[in-house]
Amino acid sequence: MEEIQDTQGELWEVFIQSKKGLPFKHVGSVHAFDKEMAVQNARDLYTRRGEGKGMWVVPATSIVAVDPSDDQSFFEPADDKVYRHPTFYELPDGIKNM
Amino acid sequence: MGAEKLEVLFQERIDANEKIEPRDYMPEEYRQHLIRQMSQHAHSEVIGMQPEGNWITRAPSLRAKKILLAKVQDEAGHGLYIYSATETLGITRDELISRLHKGKAKYASIFNYPALTWADMGAIGWLVDGAAITNQVSLQKTSYGPYSRSMVKICKEESFHQRQGYEIIAAMAKGTTEQKEMAQDALNRFWWPSLMMFGPHDSDSPRTGNAMKWKIKRESNDVLRQRFIDKTVSQAELIGLTIPDPDLKWNEERGSYDFGEIDWDEFWSVVKGGGPCNLKRLNHHKKAHNDGAWVRKAAAAHAKKQLNK
Amino acid sequence: MDKSDLFKFCLRLGDSCLIMAHRQSEMCSKGPFLEEDIAQTNLGLDLLGQAEALLIYAAKLEDKGRTADDLVYKRPERDFYNFMLTEQPNTDFAFAVVRQYIMALYLDKVYETLSNVDDETLSGIALKALKEISYHKSHLGMWVTRLGDGTHESHERVQTAFNELWMFLGELYEEDELDIKMQHAGFAISGDEMKSYLFSEISSCLTKATLSIPESIYMTTGSKKGIHTEYLGYLLTEMQYLQRAYPDANW
Numbered sequence: 330m331e332e333i334q335d336t337q338g339e340l341w342e343v344f345i346q347s348k349k350g351l352p353f354k355h356v357g358s359v360h361a362f363d364k365e366m367a368v369q370n371a372r373d374l375y376t377r378r379g380e381g382k383g384m385w386v387v388p389a390t391s392i393v394a395v396d397p398s399d400d401q402s403f404f405e406p407a408d409d410k411v412y413r414h415p416t417f418y419e420l421p422d423g424i425k426n427m
Numbered sequence: 428m429g430a431e432k433l434e435v436l437f438q439e440r441i442d443a444n445e446k447i448e449p450r451d452y453m454p455e456e457y458r459q460h461l462i463r464q465m466s467q468h469a470h471s472e473v474i475g476m477q478p479e480g481n482w483i484t485r486a487p488s489l490r491a492k493k494i495l496l497a498k499v500q501d502e503a504g505h506g507l508y509i510y511s512a513t514e515t516l517g518i519t520r521d522e523l524i525s526r527l528h529k530g531k532a533k534y535a536s537i538f539n540y541p542a543l544t545w546a547d548m549g550a551i552g553w554l555v556d557g558a559a560i561t562n563q564v565s566l567q568k569t570s571y572g573p574y575s576r577s578m579v580k581i582c583k584e585e586s587f588h589q590r591q592g593y594e595i596i597a598a599m600a601k602g603t604t605e606q607k608e609m610a611q612d613a614l615n616r617f618w619w620p621s622l623m624m625f626g627p628h629d630s631d632s633p634r635t636g637n638a639m640k641w642k643i644k645r646e647s648n649d650v651l652r653q654r655f656i657d658k659t660v661s662q663a664e665l666i667g668l669t670i671p672d673p674d675l676k677w678n679e680e681r682g683s684y685d686f687g688e689i690d691w692d693e694f695w696s697v698v699k700g701g702g703p704c705n706l707k708r709l710n711h712h713k714k715a716h717n718d719g720a721w722v723r724k725a726a727a728a729h730a731k732k733q734l735n736k
Numbered sequence: 737m738d739k740s741d742l743f744k745f746c747l748r749l750g751d752s753c754l755i756m757a758h759r760q761s762e763m764c765s766k767g768p769f770l771e772e773d774i775a776q777t778n779l780g781l782d783l784l785g786q787a788e789a790l791l792i793y794a795a796k797l798e799d800k801g802r803t804a805d806d807l808v809y810k811r812p813e814r815d816f817y818n819f820m821l822t823e824q825p826n827t828d829f830a831f832a833v834v835r836q837y838i839m840a841l842y843l844d845k846v847y848e849t850l851s852n853v854d855d856e857t858l859s860g861i862a863l864k865a866l867k868e869i870s871y872h873k874s875h876l877g878m879w880v881t882r883l884g885d886g887t888h889e890s891h892e893r894v895q896t897a898f899n900e901l902w903m904f905l906g907e908l909y910e911e912d913e914l915d916i917k918m919q920h921a922g923f924a925i926s927g928d929e930m931k932s933y934l935f936s937e938i939s940s941c942l943t944k945a946t947l948s949i950p951e952s953i954y955m956t957t958g959s960k961k962g963i964h965t966e967y968l969g970y971l972l973t974e975m976q977y978l979q980r981a982y983p984d985a986n987w
Contacts, residue, residue: 333724333731337520337769354787357577358511358519360771361735362726365878369773373778374504378584397450403610476765483761487978487987488805489788496761496784500777507770545978545987595987603985711765719768721893722829725886732885 335352338362343371346383353385365386434493441642446572447516452628457641458516460634461571464643468524472506474708478542479551487545494591495548496577501588507579512573528713529662533608535559536694539702546599546606546613547663552592554614554659556620560585561655562625570642593662600666614663631691633720656684660702737855737921743797744973745918746858747807749846750790751818754808756839758971763826775875779836782868789861809979811973814962815833821904821925823968824965827897830883834897841937842908843869845930852921865956869880877941884945898942900951906955908934914960 338360344353355426356375367386373382395403411417420427433452440447446525449451476499483499486492510520526532537555542548560582567578599610626648630637636645656675663670674687697705743910760780768929791804802810822839826832847869850862852865856893909931918924925933939949958964 332727333725335720336727337524338723338726340514357508357580358514359507360769362723362882363730365772366726369775369875369878373774374507374771377501377504377778394450395729397448415877463966473765473770480765483760483764484974485977487809487985489784489791489808489986490763493781493784493788496764496777496781499764500774501776503765503770507774509976580739598987602987603982604841605982606985698985715766715768718766721830721889722768722772722883723886725890726882728886729882 338366339385340389341367341371342389343375344387345375345381347380347384353383359386368378375401438640441570441640444642445570446575446665447570448572457639457643460533460638460641460643461574462513462516463519464638465528465574466507466515466518467533469506469509469513469523470527470532471538472502472509474534474538474712475555475714476502476506476645477711478538478540478704479548481542482545482548485545486548491548491595492732498514498552498588498591498626499582505577505584508577508580509574512571512577515573524716528709528716530700530709533698534708536697536702537624538708539697539705540616541704544609544613545616545618546596546609548618549592549596549599549610550613550617551596552588553596553662554592554617555624556585556588557564557623558621558655560589561651561658565646565651566644568642568645571699574643596668610666611668613667619689619693620697622652622656622689623697625649625655627662627691653683656686660684737923738917739797739799741914741917742858743794743854744914745923746790746794748817748904750787750794750807750818751841752822752839753783753787754788754820755816755818755822755838755968755971757781757787757826758975759822759832759972763832768829769844776832779872779875782865782872784879786865786868786952789864793861794801794859795908805920805979809976813964813968816964816972817899817960817962818905818968819907820956820959821901821907822900822963823971824904825826825967828893830893830897831901833876833879834862834894834901836872837880837941838905838908838934838938840869840876842930843932845925845933849925851920851924855923858923866953874980880941881945882894884942886959894945895947898947901955902950902952903954905934907957907959910955910960 339362340358341361342358343356345356346353359367359370359374361370364386368384371384371386372381376384407413432489434454437447437452437454440451445458458605479495480499480504481493483492486495491649510523513523517563523532527534536559554664556569563578563582563585569575569577569578569583580726596610596613600608602610626632630647632648635644635647637648672687674685675685676685678685696702700706752945754935757780758775760783761777763773764780767772767776786909787808788804791807795802795807819839824831824835828926844866847866851866852863853859866888880894883890909927911927913925915924919926942949954966978985
């Protein structure tokens with residue numbers, strides 16, 4: 330039988346939704362050996378004070394991150410597209426519900 | 428970009444109070460300093476479970492038992508927050524634990540003092556957590572993003588810890604003669620070690636220079652120690668306990684308390700492993716780790732079989 | 737429902753929760769890895785909360801001026817009515833998991849029944865506890881599978897735990913006069929029902945975990961009359977030490 334290595338388990342990233350309808354936010358990571366355990370460990374660590382209504386756990390190795398040295402070419406082209414932001418538009422005074 | 432240029436840019440970001448994130452450029456010494464400091468911090472939370480954990484089964488009321496158990500569990504949680512922040516620096520928890528077991532990584536010396544009576548649960552919560560919180564509030568502004576965020580989370584959760592301790596010692600201070608004596612005795616034993624938690628004087632602290640320049644540390648040991656003393660003295664007076672320092676005196680001019688000299692020989696002796704519980708704490712941790720090996724292996728083996736199915 | 741019967745019923749249940757919480761709290765800082773340390777403490781905290789709620793109610797029903805703390809700290813061991821299974825020590829992680837797993841199955845059924853009774857306090861306690869215990873069942877059941885299916889060593893250890901704890905199972909479905917009364921009032925299911933429920937849950941769990949049902953030899957009896965294994969004495973000595981050493985003190 331092949332030798333099983335002793336480790337602290339795989340690393341999983343944890344995302345919590347604090348209220349139904351809100352986006353999921355990254356809260357940290359947790360160690361676990363399988364996905365059922367990852368969910369339970371994340372629950373015990375990050376929702377001890379009732380912080381969560383929803384939760385995702387993702388194997389840390391599955392996260393694709395942008396290289397920070399690329400961030401100028403990656404993010405800055407969006408900086409001049411001000412028309413995407415609502416404050417770009419001039420509206421008559423007194424308008425409601427827009 | 429050359430290394431020198433990168434370091435200049437790095438320092439500019441630090442000076443502008445920008446947070447450094449895991450994948451950003453950072454000088455190797457900055458990374459190593461963080462690994463050393465953060466892992467020591469994480470280990471302290473975990474080793475710190477022992478002196479209080481030792482009293483959970485003897486807590487004198489259901490209420491006290493519940494609170495203490497939840498508190499010690501929080502410490503495990505805080506250890507985990509900081510371990511996971513440390514792992515973003517490219518080091519595994521296995522390696523961090525192995526360094527602790529080999530004596531290469533340290534934890535706070537305060538936990539090498541024994542928790543002898545129930546009053547010590549009061550003194551530890553009130554003084555040891557009080558000192559730790561003073562330090563951690565300051566660290567919320569540390570320059571490394573994951574460390575800073577873990578401190579914010581911990582400070583929010585720890586606000587109940589100090590109150591829990593103070594409540595215990597306050598109840599004993601107004602209790603029977605024996606209880607009062609226990610309360611004063613706990614204060615006597617934990618006062619000076621608590622002051623030592625802030626570390627040596629700034630002038631004797633070799634790594635402070637870089638840590639301040641990189642804004643890992645935001646305030647000096649002596650400043651933090653003074654802040655802790657200034658807010659704690661009146662808390663002792665309020666419940667009729669005496670701080671065991673004959674030189675303690677309000678200094679009107681400084682707006683702070685003057686206090687006696689810390690026994691630095693004792694400090695260095697405990698840091699170097701001379702504390703009465705040093706061996707016990709480390710052996711306890713090693714035993715739990717070794718006893719758990721077959722459980723971890725079983726979980727890993729089962730997960731592997733599931734994947735292969 | 738006779739108040740003194742209900743008092744005794746709550747005391748039995750509360751005692752089992754209390755003693756398990758004690759065993760769970762002993763494991764704090766000794767977990768196989770930190771996440772599981774936290775998980776085991778959580779189980780302990782849930783059980784401690786259930787014990788407290790049940791004993792507060794018991795003290796009220798008794799109406800003799802005793803508080804829940806008096807019940808915990810000032811009764812001698814012959815006046816404790818927890819199941820012997822609950823006081824068994826944490827010999828290793830497998831023993832703790834098996835003990836808690838069997839008790840989680842038991843409590844799940846007990847609280848399910850109590851959540852429907854015509855007693856607001858008790859049904860309230862049961863409804864809250866039911867949510868907690870169903871999580872225990874899931875968490876511990878998964879561990880039984882992992883350990884049984886894991887390595888040769890873990891398989892042996894968890895099988896040993898089942899074998900050695902098996903004789904304490906009988907108490908969970910044994911009936912005395914009080915049990916019969918509680919059944920008539922709709923506060924409990926019959927011993928036969930409990931037995932078949934426990935056996936069916938456990939045997940499907942054991943099959944999944946590639947473990948075998950222990951051979952039944954003999955089943956202990958007596959905790960409902962305050963008879964225990966020798967472990968309880970040590971446990972209470974530790975738990976009650978401060979209250980007994982300083983009887984005049986408030987903490």
